[in-house]
Amino acid sequence: MKMHNLLKNPCAEDKFNGWHLLHNGGDKWNIEDVSPHHALPDLSVQKFFVTSYGQCLKSQLIDLVKKGYPPSLLDEVQPDIVVSDWYAPRWDCGCQYEICVQLLSHRKKVLQEFRPKMVIFPQWNDMQWNQVRHVFQKYGRGVRFVRFCHGGKDTQFWAGWYGIRVTNSSVEIDPGLDRD
Secondary structure (H helix, E strand, O other): OOOOOOOOOOOOOOOOOOOEEEEEOOOOOEEEEOOHHHOOOOOOOOEEEEOOOOOEEEEEEEEOOOOOOOHHHHHHHOOEEEEEEEEEOOOOOOEEEEEEEEEEOOOOOEEEEEOOOOEEEOOOOOOOOEEEEEEEOOOOOOOOEEEEEEEEEEOOOOOOOOOOEEEEEEEEEEOOOOOO
């Protein structure tokens, strides 16, 4: 069984389809093309989501059973759940980035949560893409959903889209088998 991304539209190729916009502040979320001078390590990624001066957060809720992972597998084997996200600031505007990924029960009760400290970029930064990655392991019985939420805003309150950029997000189930 090969790992595959359970998130829909992780690279903004299909506008905002698949995403629930929790906060759409400032001039709202936008989509921009990746510049050749600011490319990600994965050169196939051509677009990103970008935030504005007001809080922008978006999320997806993944039903693991509907995606083909039986409760017995999730409860007995508890395969690793691997989450990843790529984010970058603009060079000329400070911004902040946040991510929260939750493992939920069938009643959507939080069983485990990954919520690292908010990342704050200063104005006049190196504009590099960064990856955050987390692996949920031995999370216990009852996980049926994954909620993935991320976003941020610019810290200069500039009109337009000067906030954090996010793309190439992923949630994958690692079956634990050797892969070629």
